[in-house]
Amino acid sequence: MIKKLVLAVLALGVLGVSCSDDDNPIKTSRLTLNLDGLEELGSDYVYEGWIIVDGNPVSTGTFSSVTFPQTFNVDKDDLNRATTFVLSIEPTVDPDPAPAATKILAGDFSGNSANVSSNGIVGDFSSASGKYILATPTDTDDTNEESGVWFLDNSSGSAVAGLNLPTLTDGWKYEGWVVFDGTPVTTGTFTAADAADDNAATSIFKGDAGNGPAYPGEDYLQNAPAGLTFPTDLKGRTVVISVEPDPDNSAAPFTLKPLAHMVPSDAMNHTTIMMGDGPVKSLSGIVSR
Known part of the structure; x- marks a missing residue:
């Protein structure tokens, strides 16, 4: 009797495997x-x-x-x-x-x-570089020039684009930031370094004297986020260029940050300042099959 039971269980096991294979082609x-x-x-x-x-x-x-x-x-x-x-x-x-x-x-x-x-x-950011100036061209007050950042190069006497960045593929945009004691505040998103950014006409931070130069940048003059005061002094703050999904998943900077620089304590207003490499210029990994 026991022998017959064992044989029956083995037969069911074989049958079960066979049915499993047939049901999962x-x-x-x-x-x-x-x-x-x-x-x-x-x-x-x-x-x-x-x-x-x-x-x-x-x-x-x-x-x-x-x-x-x-x-x-x-x-x-x-x-x-x-x-x-x-x-x-x-x-x-x-x-x-x-x-x-x-x-x-x-x-x-x-x-x-x-x-x-x-x-x-x-995009390949291995050769990315950037320059910026401190200035507040969107108001008529010349005593707060250290409260704005513009990604342009005026070292030749006339303004040219300050950012050397590759053209992004569809689905991505650049965004500038200033980090205030751990709080990043945007300067605006953009796709071209030689044109105004996307918030040039809609920024709540700029002054009331115009949109500023036709390059990415921002004046931090009014409507400061909670915990901050504008106008301010950007010296000692970190300026960042990130690469953002479009549409964007978050109001915070994305992980790709090809350029960054702490504004020197002795930085001069209206004078070109060189950026350095950011903390994340590329992402990588291995996929195995």
Whole structure:
């Protein structure tokens, strides 16, 4: 009797495995992401991975945690045929099944791994440089010139663009910031270094004498955020250029910050000041299949 029971259990086990294979004809393989430098996006956006198969994007799943490694189950045949991995930023509630324009990492597979980077898909900031001046051209008061920052170079006697930055891909914009005791306050978003930024005509901080020069920048003269006082003195503050998703996921600076500089304590008004490298010029990682 015991022998017959054992044989019956073994038969059920074999049958169970056989039925499982028949019911799951699609086989999956593991895709592992080990990415550096990403930050959490908040509740409105998520990251989504994509593999490019025969020229078409195939989603590998979404995630919000930026703790790695993370593993996803992906169709085995698709994964074997994939040539490229791409990471995008997507709305949490996303009616569009295609990847958004805001792509942050990409890299081609070589064997079973892909070295992914933001350099090609967002921009290469290895040669980025910047200059700025302290000035407040949007009011008629010449006693508060240290309360404004403009990303221009006037060292030749006439103003030219102060920022040397690559053209961004779709889905991204630059944004200037001044950090006041840990509180970043925007100077405005922009895509071109030789034109006024997006808030030139709508800034609540500028004075009442005009929009200022046709370059990115800001005067901090009125309507200061809570805890701050305008006009102020930018010496000792940190000036930053970040790269932001468009549409933006947060009112705070994004993780990509190619340029930054603490304004010297002896900085002279209306005089060109050189920026330095920012804390994050690129993002990278390894994707394994």
